[in-house]
Amino acid sequence: MSPPTSADFRTRLQDWLPRLVLAPSFATTLIFVYGFILFTVLLSFTGSKMLPNWSFIGLDNYVRLFKLQHWHIALKNIAVFASLYIVICTAIGLALAIFLDQKIRGEGMLRPIYLYPMALSFIVTGTAWKWFLDPGIGLEHVMHLWGWESFSFGWIKNSNMAIYCIVIAAVWQTSGFVMAMFLAGLRGIDNEILKAAQIDGASNWQLYRRIVIPLLRPAFLSAFVILSHLAIKSYDLVVALTGGGPGRATEMPATFMYSYTFTRNQMGVGAASAVIMLMTIAAIMVPYLYAELREKR
Template identity: 85%
Template sequence: MASSAEADLRTRIQDWLPKIVLAPSFAVTLLFVYGFILFTVFLSFTGSKMLPNYTIVGWENYRKLWALENWHIAIVNIGIFASLYIVICTALGLMLAIFLDQKIRGEGVLRPIYLYPMALSFIVTGTAWKWFLDPGIGLEHVMQLWGWESFSFTWIKDNNMAIYTIVIAAVWQTSGFVMAMFLAGLRGIDNEILKAAQIDGASSFQLYRRIVIPMLRPAFLSSFVILSHLAIKSYDLVIALTGGGPGRATEMPATFMYSYTFTRNQMGIGAASAVIMLMTIAAIMVPYLYAELKEKS
């Protein structure tokens, strides 16, 4: 009887021990992540300026936000950046994955080289590309020293082209990570299916177009979600590379939110912009999570 009670107690302790261990981290996450998210949503409906003000003003901050020219510039810029960033990263990552999947020599060397940029922070990437693209010390200066005196590459100083320098730096950093996702998907495809298609006379192009790429749908979906999330919260890369300039040429919703909250002392408007960014990410993440959970069930 005693041994049965001891076994029952031991089973209960084993059941509760993981919950007890995880409880502090769960409570911290609940408070400092989801609690602050709810607090930010609340601030977006208040008249907060430099400090929180708990006077409810309704949708006034959202009305002011959409009336600001800087916000419209940020929306246009994030549209340009996100669309190019996602498309180029996906295409380049897929091509690199297909290239490495051919069992080429030196794959063990090439794979870390492609992945290495992802190990850097966006601050380091932005700073490095800022030096590289600076006409005074970077690519243009070096090419002119080598004899191409007419060579000019001043995108980082050009209001119309500066946004594309952020695309270049972001693609350079993230395409290797996307390559790794696609490579994992390619290595997970059953070779018997591919051999059967080849026996039936399918060319390499038909093989990838009709079989391989459709079977990479989960990798495409995952890369889209991750790249969209990185694009929307692209603050550190922009600050390090262009600082939002020249002028407001590379203003993004993330930099807009920071400047209006902490520089211009318009906390209510800054919180409203943060909520819109959150809703945009949620609009991407929720259908993805729903599809994943539905597929597992």
């Protein structure tokens, strides 16, 4: 057998180099993402309080979790927030995409304006909207200075309306991103199909209802998955905007998990709530990934 040549060594190096480069990132992800997910799942079955305690207690933490009124409040709030957030974001994003798809003048300037909020962190968005909605220094105060003394907008201080302030801020930040997804879908539609429908006498309403909207199904599905994921793990926006208040009016599963784990020293219950959130996200993501893989096959 002849000794390996420099060409063989170079070929082997080219084959292994990508693996060597990706190995640290893969190991880090494996440990600090999936490793800690497994660690959280294990904690949810233990009697952990302030520190991990490996005494196995079965499903007691889950039973206790669903008996807590605070958890039911958080579930109710996330249901209201997620449903409004997803529907409004999708509607606004689709409307903006259709508007920009008309080849209007200034499209190149409008696209970055709509997308700009997504470049901000949720902490910045929450803080900015907190100032804007604060009756003492925000919109209501400005209206009073302008002479409109009867104007009142104190939703952020109202326990019945505060959840809608979070919806407003979240929709403002994410609508531009959804618009970009729909705009990409619209630009990918074959113009020949649309021209054929117009020749057959289809109106613009029929064109969008029977051809364009059905062809945007992948964009709708992607938007739903991404928005659902953002809604379920919403923490920083809530903390910056309302802090979960007034009272517990804007308590979310993510803020509940943090408070029970790090403030109330109920690590087992907090881990159980985190596992419930993970299962909810998995219930959304797994069918989506399965559909994508099946479509590629």
